[in-house]
Amino acid sequence: RKEVEQDPGPFNVPEGATVAFNCTYSNSASQSFFWYRQDCRKEPKLLMSVYSSGNEDGRFTAQLNRASQYISLLIRDSKLSDSATYLCVVNIGETSYDKVIFGPGTSLSVIP
Amino acid sequence: EAGVTQFPSHSVIEKGQTVTLRCDPISGHDNLYWYRRVMGKEIKFLLHFVKESKQDESGMPNNRFLAERTGGTYSTLKVQPAELEDSGVYFCASSGQGSYEQYFGPGTRLTVT
Numbered sequence: 342r343k344e345v346e347q348d349p350g351p352f353n354v355p356e357g358a359t360v361a362f363n364c365t366y367s368n369s370a371s372q373s374f375f376w377y378r379q380d381c382r383k384e385p386k387l388l389m390s391v392y393s394s395g396n397e398d399g400r401f402t403a404q405l406n407r408a409s410q411y412i413s414l415l416i417r418d419s420k421l422s423d424s425a426t427y428l429c430v431v432n433i434g435e436t437s438y439d440k441v442i443f444g445p446g447t448s449l450s451v452i453p
Numbered sequence: 454e455a456g457v458t459q460f461p462s463h464s465v466i467e468k469g470q471t472v473t474l475r476c477d478p479i480s481g482h483d484n485l486y487w488y489r490r491v492m493g494k495e496i497k498f499l500l501h502f503v504k505e506s507k508q509d510e511s512g513m514p515n516n517r518f519l520a521e522r523t524g525g526t527y528s529t530l531k532v533q534p535a536e537l538e539d540s541g542v543y544f545c546a547s548s549g550q551g552s553y554e555q556y557f558g559p560g561t562r563l564t565v566t
Contacts, residue, residue: 371509373553375553375554383559384463384544384557384558384559384560385496385544385557386557387555387556390553390554417553428495428496432553436550437484437548437552438501438503438508438509440498440501440509440511441498441555442498442510443488443495443496443497443498444495445494445495446495
């Protein structure tokens with residue numbers, strides 16, 4: 342089993358739709374979780390950090406379920422500019438010195 | 454504030470040659486990371502510096518890869534001799550002391566022919 346797994350997609354959704362991505366991780370000691378977005382041929386950019394049960398930032402909501410080792414990202418009212426690959430990133434230990442593992446990414450296309 | 458910068462943006466070399474990649478982290482960031490993305494695969498951790506010390510180099514593929522961070526500022530990643538499977542995008546990231554949030558540079562696209 343891979344350490345971090347994601348739905349590969351692609352997700353093709355119309356503008357204004359709500360879309361949710363799932364991510365599961367295998368290391369129960371993991372404490373910190375992140376969502377990054379990566380545009381084509383660009384670097385990953387931090388979208389949200391998820392430290393407790395979840396958090397919200399505008400149209401984006403991240404949720405964490407430690408018992409199920411599952412993280413989700415919800416995007417409401419999708420915009421064309423949301424089209425990108427969304428990377429689930431998990432810190433495998435308990436400190437900032439522990440390395441992070443990237444999921445393979447979920448591709449999102451928002452269509453007019 | 455300037456972000457993480459990397460040089461060169463692209464490099465095309467022949468198998469057996471040497472290439473050196475450079476990363477300048479965000480000023481004041483103690484933590485510097487190197488990652489690699491091979492086509493079709495996820496981004497993989499290579500190593501982590503805290504200031505000038507290697508905190509974790511468990512992701513370095515083999516001894517053809519040498520990373521340095523003299524003085525705790527910029528870092529270099531040398532590949533010598535390069536092999537075809539070394540092709541990919543090499544990302545550098547940095548974070549502040551005690552912070553989990555990493556900021557990525559634009560990457561160096563390495564092609565070994």
